[in-house]
Amino acid sequence: MHKSDLEIAKASKMRPIAEIAEKLNVATEDLRPYGKYVAKLPLKLIDESKIKGKKLILVTAITPTVAGEGKTTASIGLTEGLNKIGIKSVVVLREPSLGPVFGMKGGAAGGGFAQVLPMASINLHFTGDFAAVEKAHNLLSALLDNHIHNQKNALNIDPRKIIWKRVMDMNERALRDIVIGLGGSSQGVPRESGFDITAASEVMAALCLSKDLMDLKEKLGNIIVGYTYQDEPVRAHQLKAQGAMAALLKHAIMPNLVQTIEGNPAILHGGPFANIAQGSNSIIATKMGLSLADYVVTEAGFASDLGGEKFLNLKCQYGGLKPDVAVIVTTIRALKSHAGIPFSELTKANPLAVREGLPNLEKHIENMKHFMLTPVIAINKFSTDSEEEIQEVTKICNSLGVKTAVSEAWEKGGDGAIDLAYAVKEAAESGMSNFTPLYSFEWGIEQKIETVTRKIYGAAEVEYSVKAKQQIKLFNKIGLDKLPICIAKTQYSLSDDPKLINKPSGFTVKIREFDIAAGAGFIVPIAGTIMRMPGLPSKPAAENIDIDAEGNITGLF
Structure with a gap:
């Protein structure tokens, strides 16, 4: 055995x-x-x-x-x-x-x-690195909602266009979509929000793409938390958040x-x-x-x-x-x-x-x-x-x-x-390898997407939803089109359909919308449905984990 x-x-x-x-x-x-x-x-x-x-x-x-x-x-x-x-x-x-x-x-x-x-x-x-990322992310969430409540939304943020959620390092499907600010005028401004898992936080992505602490602080300041009523991006540095966020990540x-x-x-x-x-x-x-x-x-x-x-x-x-x-x-x-x-x-x-x-x-x-x-x-x-x-x-x-x-x-x-x-x-x-990236950051958004989907996935076509096309126009307008792409799709297929196993061909990759990680430094074209907050299975592994009086842990794989 x-x-x-x-x-x-x-x-x-x-x-x-x-x-x-x-x-x-x-x-x-x-x-x-x-x-x-x-x-x-x-x-x-x-x-x-x-x-x-x-x-x-x-x-x-x-x-x-x-x-x-x-x-x-x-x-x-x-x-x-x-x-x-x-x-x-x-x-x-x-x-x-x-x-x-x-x-x-x-x-x-x-x-x-x-x-x-x-x-x-x-x-x-x-x-405690994940905990530090979680705290830095949620500090920005708290400062954002505090700005809308206490500073009378001086930045003119449209609450319907806030894209910054909260995170926790746990699988908790009940928190994917929530309403916050309920309970009266002293409890904040009611709006829809939700939780992602900490590994999905842009703070985590920024940490892992930073050169040093000052570079990380700059990346954190560039995070887009939402948009104004005029569709102008609102960034973390406008909330004066990046210094405290970086301080929380000093050891992480x-x-x-x-x-x-x-x-x-x-x-x-x-x-x-x-x-x-x-x-x-x-x-x-x-x-x-x-x-x-x-x-x-x-x-x-x-x-x-x-x-x-x-x-x-x-x-x-x-x-x-x-x-x-x-x-x-x-x-x-x-x-x-x-x-x-x-x-x-x-x-x-x-x-x-x-x-x-x-x-x-x-x-x-x-x-x-x-x-x-x-x-x-x-x-x-x-x-x-x-x-x-x-x-x-x-x-x-x-x-x-x-x-x-x-x-x-x-x-x-x-x-x-x-x-x-x-x-x-x-x-x-x-000496046989001569590593060469597939695309330059200077290429247009569609050119980068189509290069990856055709060469790496083996796709025949790329199809963009109306929303995705509108977002591309917005990214071009606000100067984010030179960021690299980070396509979100299923891991279970070379295509964007998890049922197409082995080596599918002749398929179309459908880009339904985009997420933006302007702080970390990439655009996220979304193909299919990607879960940013997983749920626990019917029999979670946690049920098998235990600890005795001497502190010995059992059941951990």
């Missing part, structure tokens, strides 16, 4: 965080400790002069399925493997959100023998140093959603890793068409980052799922179904080649996978000139990822 992730984590011997820092040549006096096993890293450790020549490895995946792909586990395992073959490597990841932890998906600390520690702490409150802007099960350094920072934001850790954390190690392994949320595309077009352009390799994580079970095999039958050997599901993987390989990146395929192996099924993947990848490696990091830790580590090292040192 397999041990749970939490049991494996508890049985692992953790080193004091100062020992982990030593591996990165970080002095103890530069650490900001949070207990014995976690520390904040000050931004002064980022050294642009040391980044040149370092290797940045992006870990992405095929289109997600209910079978799971294990991207975080593969990222941690690859880092363990690289260190085992003598490469000074660090994994840089997002922080988990409490919504998935207490809901259905689970945490974001890896799994099996490829985890980051202390696992329970990381998955719960950790160092510093990345967190933790360790893997095998005692290698890991940096965790930020956690924006991948379908409505950029879906990757901060520019600061990535540059911290590149300043302190020779190889940095980092992942982007969901598949290459979501987190991968946004990492490459948006984060890399803002951060001046240049990846060397794109690892695409796949599983035999997921490929069979893309062939239409029901979940209950995925453990049965079925090489034909694997072959039928391979077009999805081929599309993600094509996507990385659009960016002039060398792909490496990581087959995240399960015990039910047959050798014949694995050969189906290897065969098609060989025909495309793409290297594959089986990863057994979940079961064997770094020893199970040595083949993958060598494949990544070879690709990184080959």
Whole structure:
């Protein structure tokens, strides 16, 4: 019987965080400790002069399925493997959100023998970064409504055009749409509002795209909270909010140093959603890793068409980052799922179904080649996978000139990822990659959208609603048309229809409206219906979590 992730984590011997820092040549006096096993890293450790020549490895995946792909586990395992073959490597990841932890998906600390520690702490409150983002976001909400109530709406804000909601780090469907200000004239001005989950906050997105604290403060000031009766944007700096918001984020802007099960350094920072934001850790954390190690392994949320595309077009352009390799994580079970095999039958050997599901993987390989990146395929192996099924993947990848490696990091830790580590090292040192973004920020909004939808999704057409066309005119008028795009769509399909699995073609992407993240620095075209505040499932994971009198937590994965 397999041990749970939490049991494996508890049985692992953790080193004091100062020992982990030593591996990165970080002095103890530069650490900001949070207990014995976690520390904040000050931004002064980022050294642009040391980044040149370092290797940045992006870990992405095929289109997600209910079978799971294990991207975080593969990222941690690859880092363990690289260190085992003598490469000074660090994994840089997002922080988990409490919504998935207490809901259905689970945490974001890896799994099996490829985890980051202390696992329970990381998955719960950790160092309070999410709480700081939540407080900064809600401070702006409070100042906005206070302005309308106490300052007689001197900025002439149209309450019907306020787009700034409130956030909390929990799945709570009852708060998606609410009415506030009820109870009489002393309780504020009644209006419609709602809550998003903290990971969906623009404050989170801005934090993860900032260069430093002053850059973050400027981004916070540029947040658009709503519009006047004349359709002029109202920004946070007009409410004098950015200083106090940045003050709340003074510590949250510093990345967190933790360790893997095998005692290698890991940096965790930020956690924006991948379908409505950029879906990757901060520019600061990535540059911290590149300043302190020779190889940095980092992942982007969901598949290459979501987190991968946004990492490459948006984060890399803002951060001046240049990846060397794109690892695409796949599983035999997921490929069979893309062939239409029901979940209950995925453990049965079925090489034909694997072959039928391979077009999805081929599309993600094509996507990385659009960016002039060398792909490496990581087959995240399960015990039910047959050798014949694995050969189906290897065969098609060989025909495309793409290297594959089986990863057994979940079961064997770094020893199970040595083949993958060598494949990544070879690709990184080959000089074959010449990373090139798909579009320039200077392009028009429609041109950027159509480039991504046609090249990365494989769409035949793009269709805009009347509302979307009106918003494009408004963005052009107020000078937001030069921002990059961050398309919000389902993660379950290359298209905007979650039912179209594998590699659909001939479809039309329908842009029904836009959100704006002018502070963080991107426009959000919305294709389909995207949930910014998830709900809990019928049997939430929270029901299994418990604690005893000695403070031992159980039931956490």
